[in-house]
Each structure stands twice: as structure tokens, then as C-alpha cells.
Amino acid sequence: MTGKLVIAGLGPGDDRLVTPEVTAALAAATDIVGYFPYVARVAPRAGLTLHPSDNRVELDRARAALDMAAAGRQVVVVSSGDPGVFAMASAVFEALEGRTDWQALDIRVLPGITAMLAAAAAAGAPLGHDFCCINLSDNLKPWAVIETRLRHAAKADLAMAFYNPRSASRPEGFARALDTLRQECGPDRLITFARAVSTPEERLLTVTLGEATPDMADMRTVVIVGNSATRRVGRWVYSPRSVVG
Ligand code: SAH
Numbered sequence: 001m002t003g004k005l006v007i008a009g010l011g012p013g014d015d016r017l018v019t020p021e022v023t024a025a026l027a028a029a030t031d032i033v034g035y036f037p038y039v040a041r042v043a044p045r046a047g048l049t050l051h052p053s054d055n056r057v058e059l060d061r062a063r064a065a066l067d068m069a070a071a072g073r074q075v076v077v078v079s080s081g082d083p084g085v086f087a088m089a090s091a092v093f094e095a096l097e098g099r100t101d102w103q104a105l106d107i108r109v110l111p112g113i114t115a116m117l118a119a120a121a122a123a124g125a126p127l128g129h130d131f132c133c134i135n136l137s138d139n140l141k142p143w144a145v146i147e148t149r150l151r152h153a154a155k156a157d158l159a160m161a162f163y164n165p166r167s168a169s170r171p172e173g174f175a176r177a178l179d180t181l182r183q184e185c186g187p188d189r190l191i192t193f194a195r196a197v198s199t200p201e202e203r204l205l206t207v208t209l210g211e212a213t214p215d216m217a218d219m220r221t222v223v224i225v226g227n228s229a230t231r232r233v234g235r236w237v238y239s240p241r242s243v244v245g
Helices: 018-027 056-069 090-098 117-121 142-156 174-186
Strands: 004-009 030-036 050-055 074-079 106-110 131-135 157-164 190-195 205-210 221-225 231-233 236-238
Touching: 004 018, 004 090, 004 221, 018 074, 018 106, 050 056, 056 074, 056 090, 074 090, 090 106, 106 190, 117 157, 117 190, 117 205, 117 221, 131 142, 142 157, 142 174
Parallel strands: 004 074, 004 106, 030 050, 030 074, 131 157
Antiparallel strands: 157 221, 190 205, 190 221, 231 236
16 A cells, blocks of 8 residues: 555644544554654554654654554644644654655645634634734743844734743743833733633633733733734624734
8 A cells, every 4th residue: 555644733622623634534544753742642453553752852753653554554744723833734844854765755734723813713813813822931942033023013013822831941932022022012012821722621811911910821822912902892802804004
């Protein structure tokens, strides 16, 4: 049998937010590869081998998956949310560099609902105008790069979504990010903390930057900062479609 590698996004948590395309790929798989909490979301069955691994071995995990596909297996690499957003798709393509044998394989990326979109939907429409998305973890880039991007995004009056807001290796980073944002955006800007969206532990909190504290975020939280026009209506938060220039 010809091998195949699928890189699939499992969505933010709720099984109903897994796309039918991803469900079909999981049903056809012989092997599931990924970070162990994501692999745990795939039900075991006869003929399916689960290969859970730790978080910091993305490139090794990608190579192992490619090796199995090259050997004829039907491999699905799983990520949470979307596999192209701070997740495994980039690691797989990085592993393809210089490997023309692997480049000839049948490889597909199947999109998923990324955390910021599930969070924005739960909150209202805070990403309804122009926005950007920044990974606040400094595992793979220096803090100076994060800070420069934060300042530029704020100066451009973009709404912002932050993934990995509190890096385990440097928990003080998020406090610095909040200080930077208060300098650039002022204390009245709205900030939404969306934790474990679409799971039974979901929790949403919207405050102003002046009220925000670092402990409002953890690694299961995606944080959304509005633009200068983002406001509340009833219990929702939204960014209007137009901005006065
Ligand atoms: N590929 C994933 C992101 C992986 S990075 C995606 O597209 O969603 C991991 C970060 O995603 C977490 O630190 C958190 O910021 C965010 N995240 C993932 N699932 C989440 C959820 N259900 N609720 C809130 N944030 C989530």
C-alpha cells in the first residue's frame, strides 16, 4: 500500500468542531503521531497505533511520521486547533528540506478551527476588523522580537490574538507583554482572556488593560486585545467593521 501523511487539526476541544475531513482521515489512519494530550483525543481501535510524544521534539516527531509514511503506513500527525498555526505542519515541511524522497510522498494538511477563532466566536466578534496573531512563547524566538512585534502591531492599531501567553520557561514574559501593551494602547483598551474554549472548563473574561493581571492567563488561554474601536455591547465584545482614519 502507498503511504500517506496527513497533518490534521483537531480544533479547540469540542468533538463537534472537528471537521468531517479530519474525522475521515482519522478513521482511515494506521498510525497517529503527536503531542500526547492531542493523541489522547483519538479513540483507540483495532489496527490503529498511537505514537504520543513530548512537546519539545517536533522535528523528531515529524521525521518519525515521514519514515512511517515512506514505509507504506497511513499516518496522521495531529495538532490542536489548526496544524498550520504554531503547530506541526511547519515542522513536517522543515523535515522535508533536503529530502527529495520524502518530498515525493502524498502529504496533505487538513485545516482545523484555531483557538483564536473559537475564542472570538465565544466572545462576540473582537477580530471583526484587521488583526494579527502572535505567539508569546520565547522558546523559539528571542523576547526582543516579541516585544518589537507587539509594539508595531499596537502602533498599527491591529487587534491581536496571543497564543502561549505564559511560557513555562519564562513566566514573567506575559507581565512584560501587558506593560508594553499598556504603554502603547493605554489602560482602557479591552482585553479578553479565553480559557479552554469549547471544553467543559471554558472560561471567558473581558477586562481593560488597566485591570488585567498576568495570572488571568495560563497555557490553556488565548488572549485577545482589541483595537482602539473595540467595544462592548450587552455581554459581547466586538470590533466594528469600519475604522475612522
Ligand atoms: N495549533 C493550535 C495552537 C497551538 S499553540 C491552534 O491552532 O489553536 C497552544 C496555544 O493555543 C495555547 O497556549 C493557547 O494559547 C491556545 N489554545 C489552544 N487550544 C485552546 C483552547 N481550547 N482555548 C483557549 N486557547 C487555546
